Amino acid sequence: MSFSEPITTSGQIRNGLKKGFVIVLSSAPFGILFGAIAIDNGFSMAEAALMSAFVFGGASQLVGIELFGHHVAAWMIVLSVLAVNFRHVLYSAAVSPIFGRFPLLKRCLSFFLLTDPQFAETEKREEQTPVTFAWYIAMGGVVWIGWVGNTIVGALFGSLIGDPKAIGIDVLLPVYFLGLVMGFRKRHNFLPVLVAGAVGSVVAYWVVGSPWHISVGAALGIVVAAILPPPGASDHDVKDPALETEAA
Structure with missing residues (x-):
């Protein structure tokens, strides 16, 4: 740190x-x-x-x-x-x-x-x-x-x-938000959460329309983030051979 x-x-x-x-x-x-x-x-x-x-x-x-x-x-x-x-x-x-x-x-x-x-x-x-x-x-x-x-x-x-x-001002807002999102690209599970939110938002845009697609995409991203294992979870899942021997 x-x-x-x-x-x-x-x-x-x-x-x-x-x-x-x-x-x-x-x-x-x-x-x-x-x-x-x-x-x-x-x-x-x-x-x-x-x-x-x-x-x-x-x-x-x-x-x-x-x-x-x-x-x-x-x-x-x-x-x-x-x-x-x-x-x-x-x-x-x-x-x-x-x-x-x-x-x-x-x-x-x-x-x-x-x-x-x-x-x-x-x-x-x-x-x-x-x-x-x-x-x-x-x-x-x-x-x-x-x-x-x-x-x-x-x-x-x-x-x-x-x-x-x-003059292209209408695209500044989505580009700006994309820049904010990419600032978290090194976070754990960033890519699957990003994809889930993006796909959910695009589908919702065509199904229920704007601005509800924002909430739908966010909710889907949250669900995927909650399902995926947290940082370091795989390390805890590895069993210690010594403990397994003692249990046997």
Whole structure:
């Protein structure tokens, strides 16, 4: 285990700010796109910014705003957003041992700031050195401010983008998520879980449609991960010949 990362509070904050700034740059197109779409669907700039500030859920915001623009029933919008954000239930369970080290109020704030890249970076850092609240809040705060700021930029200048599909912006989100997934490629049973989730999601997309395919793919990946043996299980299955001789 490496402890090369800075251990002082100021060092942790600097590292968190750096990680957060990278995330802000990579997520900027999504925030700008959301701001533009929100304006197109009748939101004011203030309403779009407030939605980003309080919902803070990129993909679910895009889904919700599109459904809102098509005058879909409120209960259907809520269920669709729940389907998209179902993965956060899994994220929360995974990081609970980490957040359990924080006081209650800090723990609640940490869960609010838990996004896809925040989860990925937190898991990777915990493998090297214990995650502190100073590091986490520095990264999460930068990402939150950047997301709201990019939403405002999109609301102001989104009309200059034109058709997102014409310049390939519509593929940025799946490419971005693929990059996050590949960051865990060295994890135990990564490939079978990835294949199960991908196949389940594609099949569900054609059978039940979007956004439910996200939850179906995630659920299938969980089932496969639960069935497969955990790390080191094969070592425990090897019997000691000496013990077998004594038993005989």
